[in-house]
Amino acid sequence: MDENSKPRPQEYDRFVQAEIPNPNEDFKGHQLVLQHMIHDPYCTNKSPCWKDDRCSKRYPKHYSVHTRCGEDSYPVYRRRSPEMGGHHGHKEGRPRQNITNEWVVPHNLQLLKIFNCHLNVEICSSVHSIKYVIKYTMKGSDQLFFGVNREDEVAQYLTGRYIGPSEAVSTILGFPIHNREPAVIRLQVHLPEQQQVFYQENETIQHNNNMIKTTLTEFFDLCVRDPFAKTLYDVDIPRFYVWNDKRWQRRKAGMRVQLHLHIFEANDIGRVYTVSPNSDDLYYMRLLLHHVKGPVSCDKLKTVHGVILPSFKDACREKGLLHDDAHWQHTMVEAERTRFPRAMRDLFVLLLVNCEINNPIDLWERFKDSMSEDFHHLEQRTLYDHTLLINGKHYNQALSYLQEKLDTFGKNLQQFNLPAPQNLHVHHVVNNREFLFEQQYNTDEQREFVEEKEPLLNPKQRNVYEFICDCLNRDIGKLIFIDAPGGTGKNFHNNLILAKMRSSGDIALSVASSGIAARLMPGGRTAFKVQNSSYYQR
Template sequence: MTKTTLTEFIDLCVRDPFAKTLYCVDIPRFYVWNNKRWQRRKAGMRVQLHPCILEANVIWRVYTVSLNSGDLYYMRLLIHHVKGPVSFDELKTVYGVILPSFKDACREKGLLHDDAHWQHTMEEAERTRFPRAMRDLFVVLLVNCEINNPTDLWGRVKDSMSADFHHLEQRTLYDHTLLINGKHYNQALSYLQEKLVTFGKNLQQFNLPAPQNLHVHYVVRNREFLFEQQYNTDEQREFVEEKEPFLNPKQENVYGFICDCLNRDIGKLIFIDAPGGTGKTFVNNLILTKVRSSGDIALSVASSGIAATLMPGGRTAHSRFKIPLTIKDNDLCNIARNSDTAILLRNTRIIMWDECPIMRRESFEAVDRTLQDVCKNNAPFGGILTVCSDDFRQLLPVVKRGNDADVENACIKKSYLWRKFRKFELKNNMRVDEDRLMYSRFLIDAGEEKLQNNNNGEIELPKDMVLPFRRIEDSIDFTYPSFENSAELFSKNCVLVPVNESVRNINSICIRRFPGNMKEYC
């Protein structure tokens, strides 16, 4: 078992009779934490009746524990009221009976019979938390704890819970003499009301005053939800009408199938296999706009930040779904059922997920389990229509120190979800002209392993694609024939190399070739 200050306090009480006379918070006055053990102090004032014990005037802070932590919170409460426990069972023992839980022990000891403890909790929060965090804590107390008089508790802390609204109006009006008043209390009550609604409760159930929203200038709402509803439906509709005629047959097939799923409210998993230049982003954005033109919510996510910027309202998948950075099988995303993100997801019509092949399969499975939990629907992704897209020929998941088998196992194609996807393909490259079409086809054939390898397992490039240069200077001469008035040339041409050292060499050569005197800035 991992040694902590608490577990070692209990062990100290077993072996040291003097520790049996102390509460946990008093231990640092007489003992020091050294090498993961409590040891008697060697400097300080001697304690009367205990000449071998030395006392120091120190401050020690017990770790804060959230009310949502359940029995852990009540155990923290008990260590402030039980001296020298020799076991966790002793903490739960009241009048010689070991009770089932720490909360039961708190109740039997009279620690929860009145609101004194909840008042102390809010008073402590006044010293350590911002007003919004205090309001969130107050909601947790109302929902999860047995407060006898919520009205009295509100009256004691309403000034502190409304302080941010008060300060905001002072700054807005440039009037620092403005006193806190009923409008600020009303704004705090509006916040509490909205939070309670997510738990299926309201202020009236706790005999607290209802907010008068008619005169409130600042009402807190689900900001994520509001952001996804900010789109102008008329503008979105015009965009759809303008762009739909440009769909080619392959794109139109995908687009029509997804629109049909939306019209019939069918939640499916769809994968669009789309190499670069085949119009994947165009189709994705058109689908997003189509859904938003009806006032519905469409979430656009990507596995990388660059790809997310190419989608209107795009965010990374880790940001949107709160995917853990270190993830394992059977993990869940950090989304509570009553959170703002959960409310947004329950109202989502479609999820567009770009660059999905570079995500580990565990991430997809975590999102799948989380959406099923949040939406209370056992269908894949909680029954939300989900469209994934990209090209497996490009970049697969990165596995630290992994071999080919590890990378393959981390791929979404190894997930239980993959067989549930309906697959579509986009093949026609819309970016290149006829002169470069052969190169585009070459890249696709290379990704699909259709090209012949040599004896070393390497793909031999066609001779018409290889320049007969052996020096980097020759490549620079070919790419940049002139360095005079060459702004347009440099904006269109570049030399790509795989390592930074080569980049530095090329930059150094090019800088020396530019006309004029070179000046170095430190």
């Protein structure tokens, strides 16, 4: 999207609202918002949104006088309190309670009036959000892998094909299933005489020269016979030429190019195949194709100041492309747009090990937010704290992941002047929701609970309680079995022991054999769930 066309935070309110309209100015909108766009203010542990003793949708929201762009690409919409001039109301058929803007689900008022139903609308305020939106909308429905003992591959495919609800509806109604605009033309890149060749069983290259033609070899040929092509980079060719019959041909329709009225231009996009930096000369050849206009051969790509250099890497160095880390930054920027944080970290390790990076710390500082984004997002979801900002803890987790990968190459972060992670085993738990959940207990609240409940212990309970606490303080491992009739305070006793440990900042796992028993303990879970946690397996 053009920069001037993108909505700014001050314009978000035109498209998305998160407030109850003034009933005197828009009575219909006021009623529709209260009817369809209010998150249940009575949500309890019986509500579908209730998880881990809180609302998983993070309601009620904080009040805000103005709409602003959040720190993690999610907008904070305007939600004025009654004292700030916001409006309130109540839902019919429910106990009378004033509902304020902190319970309003973001929506578009015009669409709400048209469809008269719950319709959540959000703003994607950053390009970083787009790759996640595409991932979840394009991944399809849940799928099941299974085996079919048939030798007929066609029948096996038809038997195993799975169509999701959205695709099924579109097919039944005759809607188009696929569309691509603009067209993306994939451009081949290969070293001289190393292109892939496909031929029939009784066919040879001598019989058909078209087999060895690629978009790259024909780009060189085009620059020989067409003066206009000599003014273009390889990626610009699809805008003015079409690939037809193994040959680049001028477009016959489109917009006329100024000063070249016989040339037509379209909005097609050229994309050169991705090449790993580990591919050495092929990587540098791709780099040159993005910086040299109109080469007529591979030798011309390697020619600098009239001298043909031995390798593409030497040509890049002579042209000044390797004097700094600009090309590595370009590589990371390209990955940042399309790759998820883990893939970016893997790429960064590959660059450190196989490429000559002059200043790795600068590259880390520039892209550390993108490489730590998944750790940050995971903690936000686990703690249900949307306001949590990315911080040194998440950077440390990313560094620990990098160190683990570098270990397989016999290297470490210090060799590249990068900071060492404070805790080298932290990668064992960064993806473990249980570990993060156990860290969120408020030690002051746990301590108050202990001080309040300890005096209520009877003598026998106190004997067991003090014995267990003594074992914990002396770090003595024991298997203790408590047997008592129902109603004698076993749960009270166990919950007090859990609070005692958590008040000191320690981790205490409350595990039961069934889900019903687990719900009687704070943070309780079943033994099966703990067993399948990668952290506790370690």
